[in-house]
Amino acid sequence: MKHLLNVSSSLILRVGSILLLSCIFLTASPVAHGLAAEPIQQIKKSVQEILDTISSPGYSEDVNKESNRRKVFAIVEQQFDFTEMSQRTMAADWKRITGEQQNTFVGLFSQLLQKTYIAKLEKYSGEKVEFKDQEVRGDKAVVQTYVLKDGVDIPLIYRMKKQGDEWRVYDVVIEGVSLVSNYRGQFTGILRKEKIDGLLRKLEEKISSLDDATGG
Amino acid sequence: MHLRSMKSLIVGLVGILLFVNAPVMADSKFDAMFAEDQPLKLEDTHESTISDPLEPINRAFFAFNDKLYFWVLKPISTAYAAVLAEDVRVCVRNAFSNLLAPVRIVNNLLQGKIGNAGIEVVRTVINSTVGVVGLGDPAASEFNIRPKEEDLGQTLGRYGIGNGIYICWPLFGPSTLRDTVGMIGDGFLNPVNYINEDFIGSVAVSSGNRVNDVSLRLGEYEDFKQAALDPYVSLRDAYYQYRKARIEDRDEMKPALSGAQKEDAIHVSNPPVLALEAPGKCFFIHIGTCIDEAQVAVFSKRLEDLSRSAVVRVYERNDYRFFGIETPVTGTFSVAKKQEVELASLGFTSAILVVR
Numbered sequence: 001m002k003h004l005l006n007v008s009s010s011l012i013l014r015v016g017s018i019l020l021l022s023c024i025f026l027t028a029s030p031v032a033h034g035l036a037a038e039p040i041q042q043i044k045k046s047v048q049e050i051l052d053t054i055s056s057p058g059y060s061e062d063v064n065k066e067s068n069r070r071k072v073f074a075i076v077e078q079q080f081d082f083t084e085m086s087q088r089t090m091a092a093d094w095k096r097i098t099g100e101q102q103n104t105f106v107g108l109f110s111q112l113l114q115k116t117y118i119a120k121l122e123k124y125s126g127e128k129v130e131f132k133d134q135e136v137r138g139d140k141a142v143v144q145t146y147v148l149k150d151g152v153d154i155p156l157i158y159r160m161k162k163q164g165d166e167w168r169v170y171d172v173v174i175e176g177v178s179l180v181s182n183y184r185g186q187f188t189g190i191l192r193k194e195k196i197d198g199l200l201r202k203l204e205e206k207i208s209s210l211d212d213a214t215g216g
Numbered sequence: 217m218h219l220r221s222m223k224s225l226i227v228g229l230v231g232i233l234l235f236v237n238a239p240v241m242a243d244s245k246f247d248a249m250f251a252e253d254q255p256l257k258l259e260d261t262h263e264s265t266i267s268d269p270l271e272p273i274n275r276a277f278f279a280f281n282d283k284l285y286f287w288v289l290k291p292i293s294t295a296y297a298a299v300l301a302e303d304v305r306v307c308v309r310n311a312f313s314n315l316l317a318p319v320r321i322v323n324n325l326l327q328g329k330i331g332n333a334g335i336e337v338v339r340t341v342i343n344s345t346v347g348v349v350g351l352g353d354p355a356a357s358e359f360n361i362r363p364k365e366e367d368l369g370q371t372l373g374r375y376g377i378g379n380g381i382y383i384c385w386p387l388f389g390p391s392t393l394r395d396t397v398g399m400i401g402d403g404f405l406n407p408v409n410y411i412n413e414d415f416i417g418s419v420a421v422s423s424g425n426r427v428n429d430v431s432l433r434l435g436e437y438e439d440f441k442q443a444a445l446d447p448y449v450s451l452r453d454a455y456y457q458y459r460k461a462r463i464e465d466r467d468e469m470k471p472a473l474s475g476a477q478k479e480d481a482i483h484v485s486n487p488p489v490l491a492l493e494a495p496g497k498c499f500f501i502h503i504g505t506c507i508d509e510a511q512v513a514v515f516s517k518r519l520e521d522l523s524r525s526a527v528v529r530v531y532e533r534n535d536y537r538f539f540g541i542e543t544p545v546t547g548t549f550s551v552a553k554k555q556e557v558e559l560a561s562l563g564f565t566s567a568i569l570v571v572r
Contacts, residue, residue, distance in 0.1 A: 116443040123435070176461025177454045185265060185453035186446040202445055210442065 039141040039160050039167040040134040046079055047129055047145075054124055072121065073114055081168040082110035084161060088170065089183045097196045105196075108203040109183075115210045141167060266382045266392065266456045274384040278448045281389055285437055293430040300431070307351040308428045313363065314343050314350025318405040323366035327374050330523045332364035339363060365462070369398030373463035382452055390455040498572050499545040499552035500527065503564040506539045515541040522562070542570065 037045075053072060058064055086106045087094050094102065128148040135142050139162040147154040159171040171180040190199045268274065297305070317340040324333035339355040346354045355361040372394050373379075380393025391399065403409055408421050444450035503519070506512045516526040519541075529540040543559075545552040552569050559567040 112443075112445075116439070119442070120439055175458055176466060177457040181457060182450055182453050183445075186444065186449045189446060189449050206445055213442070 037167070038134065039136065039158075040131055040143050042167050043143050043145070043158055043160075043169075044131050046075075050075060050121070051124070051129075054121055055126075069118055072118060076114055076117070077110070079169055080110075080113075081161060081163070081170045082106055082113070084168070084170040085109070085113075085180060088180045089187055091184055091188075093187075093191055093196075101196050101200070104200055105203075108200060108207065111207050112203060112210075115207060119210070119213075265453060266379055268382040268452065270381060270383065274382065274452075275448050277384045277386045278451070280386050281384070282441075282447075284387070289427070289430050290434065293427050293434060296427050297431040297434060302432070305428055305431055308425075309432060310343070310347070310353045311350040312408075312425045312428070313353075314340060314347070315407050316405075318407070319368075319402045320364055320366050322405055323368055323371045323402075324364055326368075326371045327366060328521065329364070329366070331525075332366070335361055336364055367398055368401040369395035369459070370463050372398055373459070379456070379459075382456070384448075384452075390451055392455075392459070395459065499547070499549065500542040500570050500572055501545060501552065501556050501559055501564075501567050502540060502542045502570050503559060503567050504541050506541060509539070512539050512541065518563075519543055 050072065053068070053075075083106050086102070086109050089109065090097075090105065097105070130146040130148065130153075131143070132146060133144040141158075141160045141162070143158045143160060145156050145158070147156055155175055157173040158169050159173065160167040160169050162168075171178055173179070187199060190202060194202075317336055321333050321336045321340075324330075324336060339361050342355040342359060342361070343350045343353055346352075346358075356363070369392075377394050379395070383391050383393060383396060385391055385396070388399075408425075409418050411418065411421060440450070441447045504515055506515060512526075512528055516528070519526045524543045527542045527544055529542065531538050531540060545555055556567050556569045
C-alpha cells in the first residue's frame with residue numbers, strides 16, 4: 001500500500017484548492033449602459049479592477065480593512081447573480097420552500113460566498129490570470145481562464161448568464177469542479193436530514209464562525 | 217512483490233466484473249459545460265453522483281485524515297517550508313513528478329494516446345538530462361511541453377469502468393473502488409517502490425514527497441474546509457467531479473499555453489468544434505463534412521486512432537451549421553500529397569489536400 005502515498009499524495013490538496021482561487025475572480029465591472037460587452041472582456045476588466053484594488057498600497061492596513069472589504073463586497077455583489085446561484089444550488093428544493101425562506105437563503109448563501117472568498121482574496125500573491133477563450137450560446141456563456149500559480153496552470157471557468165446588458169456569473173468551475181454542484185451536494189444531504197430550517201441555521205452558524213475567524 | 221501482484225490482479229478483475237458501465241465522453245470543447253446546465257434549473261431530479269454505502273466508516277477516516285493534517289502533516293510541512301526555500305521545494309516536486317513518468321507513459325499508451333506517450337518520453341529525457349535528474353522542468357519552461365497526466369484509474373474509467381463506491385482511505389484520502397485498483401496498479405510503475413527493498417525506506421521517501429507537496433500548498437485545505445458546510449460531502453463531490461473531468465479529457469482541463477505555440481496547440485487539440493484560422497501556407501487534408509457533433513466525434517476518433525489530430529471547422533450558413541474535418545500535415549507539399557493518398561486508401565474516400 002505504500003505506493004499509494006505517491007499517486008494520491010497531492011490529490012486531497014489539489015481538490016482542496018478548488019475553492020481557493022475563485023476569489024481572484026469574484027469581481028465586477030459596471031458595463032457601460034446600452035452596450036453589451038463580450039463576456040470575456042467583462043471578466044477580464046473585472047479581474048483587473050479587483051487586482052488593482054487589493055494590491056493597492058494600504059489595502060491591508062487595519063484602519064482601511066472594513067471599508068476596503070465593503071468596497072470589494074459591493075463589486076462582487078454586482079458581478080455575481082446570487083439569486084440564480086441559490087436557485088441552482090437548491091435545485092428541486094427551491095420550489096418547496098416559502099418566498100420568505102428563499103430570500104433568507106439567498107441572503108445567507110451570498111454572505112457565505114462573499115466571506116469565504118474575501119478571506120482568500122486577501123492572500124493573493126501575484127498569481128497571473130490568462131483569459132483564453134469564450135463561447136456564447138443564446139443567453140449563456142462560458143469563459144475559460146487559467147490561473148498560473150507556482151508554475152502550474154489551474155483551469156478556471158465562469159458560467160455566465162446575460163441579464164439585460166450585462167453578463168453575470170452564476171457558477172465557477174475550477175479544475176472541473178463546479179462550485180454550484182459542490183454546494184448542491186452538501187445542501188441536498190442537509191435538507192434531507194434537517195429540512196430547510198436546519199440548513200438556514202447551519203448557514204448562520206458558518207457565517208458567524210467565519211466572522212470570528214477573520215475578525216470582521 | 218509476487219503476493220501483491222496477485223492481490224491487485226484479483227482486485228482488478230473483481231472491479232471490472234462489478235462495475236462495467238457505459239462511458240459518456242464529451243464531444244466538443246464546452247459541450248459538457250453547456251449540457252450540464254440544461255437540467256439544472258428547477259427540475260425535480262435528485263442528482264446521483266457517487267454511491268457511498270460506507271459513509272459512516274468513510275466519515276470516520278475523513279475525521280482521522282483531518283486530524284492527521286492539523287496535528288502531523290501541517291506542523292512538519294510548515295517547519296520544512298521554513299527551512300527550505302520555495303525554489304528548492306518546487307525542484308523536489310519536479311523530481312518526484314519526473315519519477316512518475318512511467319505511470320503516465322503506460323497509461324497514455326493504454327488509452328491509445330500514442331502521441332501523448334511520446335511527449336511524456338521526450339519530457340522525461342529532457343528533464344532527466346537538461347533538467348538535472350528532474351529537478352527542473354525545462355521541458356515545460358523552455359520547450360513548452362506539458363505533462364500528459366494519466367493514471368490507471370483514468371484508464372479504467374476510459375474503458376467504461378464506473379467508480380464503484382466512494383472510499384475515503386486513512387492517510388491517502390478520497391478515492392473510489394476503481395481508482396484504488398488503479399493506484400495499486402500504478403504503484404508497480406513507481407520507481408520509488410523499487411529504490412528500497414525494505415518497506416520503511418519507501419514509506420520514508422513517499423512521506424517526504426507528501427510533506428514537500430503540502431509545504432507548497434499550505435493553507436489550501438483550511439480554505440477548503442472553511443468554505444464548506446459539510447466538508448466531507450464537499451470533498452467527496454469535488455473528488456467525483458474532478459476525476460470525471462479528467463477521464464473525459466475535457467478541453468477546459470488542458471493546460472494553457474502561451475505565445476506562438478499556443479496557436480499551434482489549439483490547432484492540434486482534438487476535437488474542438490471551433491473555427492480556427494491557420495497561419496498561411498499550411499497543408500491540411502480535408503477528410504469530410506459532418507452535420508452534427510456526433511459525426512465529428514466519430515471522425516475525430518478515427519483520426520485519433522491513426523495518431524492524427526483533427527481540426528474542426530465550423531461553417532455557419534444562415535440557419536444551419538455544419539462541420540468540416542481536417543487533419544494538419546507537417547512537411548512539404550509532396551509529403552502532404554502522399555498522406556492524402558494514404559488516408560484515402562484507409563477509408564477516408566473524400567480525402568483532399570487543401571492549403572490554408
